[in-house]
Amino acid sequence: MGMVVSFWILAAVGIIAALGVVLLRNVFRAALSLILCFLIVAGLYVTLSADFLAAVQILVYVGAISVLIILAIMMTREVAQGSPNSRFQIPAFIVAILFLEVLVLTLINTPWPVSSMPPTAPTTAALANSLFGEGGYLLSVEIAAVLLLSAILGAVVLAREK
Amino acid sequence: MATIELNIYNLVNFQSIPPDWPGGFWWHWLFFTVVIIGFVLTMVMGVIYIERRGMARMQSRLGPNRTGPFGLLQPVADAIKVLLKENIVPDAADKLIHWLAPVVAFAPALMIFAVVPFGNGVLLADLNVGILYVVAISSVSTVGIFMAGWGSSNKYSLLGAMRNVAAVVSYEIPLVLAIVGVVLISGSLSLNQMVVAQDVPFILLQPLGFLLFFAAGCAEINRSPFDLMEADSEIVAGFHTEYSGMKFAMFYLVEYAEAVAISAIIATLFLGGWRGPILPPWLWFVVKVIIVFFAMVWTRTTLPRIRIDQLMAFAWKFLFPMSLFNLFITALQVLAGWPTELVWAMIIVNFAVMAILVLVWSKLFFKLGRGRIEV
Numbered sequence: 001m002g003m004v005v006s007f008w009i010l011a012a013v014g015i016i017a018a019l020g021v022v023l024l025r026n027v028f029r030a031a032l033s034l035i036l037c038f039l040i041v042a043g044l045y046v047t048l049s050a051d052f053l054a055a056v057q058i059l060v061y062v063g064a065i066s067v068l069i070i071l072a073i074m075m076t077r078e079v080a081q082g083s084p085n086s087r088f089q090i091p092a093f094i095v096a097i098l099f100l101e102v103l104v105l106t107l108i109n110t111p112w113p114v115s116s117m118p119p120t121a122p123t124t125a126a127l128a129n130s131l132f133g134e135g136g137y138l139l140s141v142e143i144a145a146v147l148l149l150s151a152i153l154g155a156v157v158l159a160r161e162k
Numbered sequence: 163m164a165t166i167e168l169n170i171y172n173l174v175n176f177q178s179i180p181p182d183w184p185g186g187f188w189w190h191w192l193f194f195t196v197v198i199i200g201f202v203l204t205m206v207m208g209v210i211y212i213e214r215r216g217m218a219r220m221q222s223r224l225g226p227n228r229t230g231p232f233g234l235l236q237p238v239a240d241a242i243k244v245l246l247k248e249n250i251v252p253d254a255a256d257k258l259i260h261w262l263a264p265v266v267a268f269a270p271a272l273m274i275f276a277v278v279p280f281g282n283g284v285l286l287a288d289l290n291v292g293i294l295y296v297v298a299i300s301s302v303s304t305v306g307i308f309m310a311g312w313g314s315s316n317k318y319s320l321l322g323a324m325r326n327v328a329a330v331v332s333y334e335i336p337l338v339l340a341i342v343g344v345v346l347i348s349g350s351l352s353l354n355q356m357v358v359a360q361d362v363p364f365i366l367l368q369p370l371g372f373l374l375f376f377a378a379g380c381a382e383i384n385r386s387p388f389d390l391m392e393a394d395s396e397i398v399a400g401f402h403t404e405y406s407g408m409k410f411a412m413f414y415l416v417e418y419a420e421a422v423a424i425s426a427i428i429a430t431l432f433l434g435g436w437r438g439p440i441l442p443p444w445l446w447f448v449v450k451v452i453i454v455f456f457a458m459v460w461t462r463t464t465l466p467r468i469r470i471d472q473l474m475a476f477a478w479k480f481l482f483p484m485s486l487f488n489l490f491i492t493a494l495q496v497l498a499g500w501p502t503e504l505v506w507a508m509i510i511v512n513f514a515v516m517a518i519l520v521l522v523w524s525k526l527f528f529k530l531g532r533g534r535i536e537v
Binding site: 028056066 | 256259289290291294295297298299301302304305308309311312320323324327330331334351
């Protein structure tokens with residue numbers, strides 16, 4: 001009962017926040033709305049007993065990505081007046097509709113199996129085993145790290161004046 | 163009800179609560195929420211007194227000594243004064259964000275204490291991702307500072323907020339890497355388990371980690387010598403230039419609540435938390451928090467404020483490589499089983515490593531162009 005109530009509250013606030021990101025004209029407020037949306041997603045992870053994922057969601061999305069978005073907004077001038085008019089409104093609309101169609105089709109055609117197993121209690125050890133243990137996803141983790149490093153190096157090369 | 167109980171029991175380790183504890187989850191929650199709010203407010207008043215009197219002593223002044231015995235009531239008088247002041251909101255401000263900012267900044271500082279143990283298992287929620295929760299939650303308060311800087315529509319506020327983001331983004335890396343060393347040795351992310359694992363305080367096993375965490379922690383909460391975002395001589399008061407009355411009091415409270423929170427985390431991670439002989443655990447915890455805070459006051463009065471480019475250089479050229487070295491050495495020692503078998507060897511080796519690394523890297527830091535960004 002409590003879980004259902006909290007799910008619906010989180011879902012409603014999350015959708016309102018997501019709509020705010022798209023509809024608010026003030027870019028800074030839209031960014032704050034995005035942060036609220038990220039926090040709500042973390043809350044949904046908590047209701048699914050994925051505590052590690054929730055903490056990482058807040059750490060990465062709220063603590064790092066949102067902060068960088070806000071920094072970029074602060075570097076930009078006169079954004080408080082709203083986003084400037086764009087010539088790409090119609091193409092963007094078409095792409096958005098296509099993306100929505102893909103999402104809706106996926107939602108309808110997925111069987112959504114419900115697991116009857118109780119959730120693993122300490123999630124950290126299980127996660128670590130499946131990420132770094134034998135037969136785990138060690139290669140993907142390492143590749144992701146190298147990818148991020150190369151992105152940082154690329155940014156440094158681009159930003160250097162010489 | 164069955165599902166919610168199942169989920170809460172999974173998230174919160176209830177084994178730590180004694181079986182004779184009255185009431186269920188909600189009573190536990192209510193009790194500790196009240197305790198945490200009371201603890202934070204009392205400690206904030208205490209540390210403000212310690213800072214003002216201690217700093218005055220170090221600067222050959224008297225400090226506030228008129229209100230009550232030894233000036234003990236000065237924080238109370240200040241609180242009442244600031245509550246009675248007029249609340250001024252700039253005309254051009256984004257009213258909603260300006261109003262919301264102090265709340266968003268204050269909530270995380272309070273939420274950190276949910277996982278800090280005051281005794282064995284005496285805490286609101288013994289999350290098994292405790293320290294990760296602390297790092298995640300404390301990053302949210304940056305958003306509040308941003309909102310203050312942006313919502314005030316004042317260039318000094320904005321500059322202060324932008325300096326803050328630069329500092330937080332840079333110093334979070336050495337901060338987290340220093341925590342990872344402690345996590346490796348204790349083998350748990352839960353703060354209570356970390357304290358239980360500290361038969362020897364981790365400041366002895368991780369002296370370099372302690373220094374890195376202390377420096378990066380001071381920078382995270384913008385205490386001097388890293389208080390660039392409210393550098394009075396440069397940008398008035400930084401992000402809270404346009405705040406007055408109750409809302410200014412909130413930011414003042416946030417500043418000291420965060421200082422208490424960082425002191426509490428340092429005391430828990432490196433000084434053995436609530437563990438200690440004779441005195442009750444909660445008193446040991448309070449004593450350790452105050453000792454750490456006193457060290458912060460000490461550095462504040464001793465060191466001059468660093469420049470904004472030096473701030474970045476110090477994080478990236480000094481703290482970051484040092485924290486990588488620290489993590490690598492600690493990982494090797496944990497693989498070799500030193501924390502359980504060769505504790506004394508580990509203490510000696512790590513102190514030697516700290517001394518050598520700090521000396522060598524200080525020399526190298528000068529060769530790398532000191533505070534300059536471009537080499």
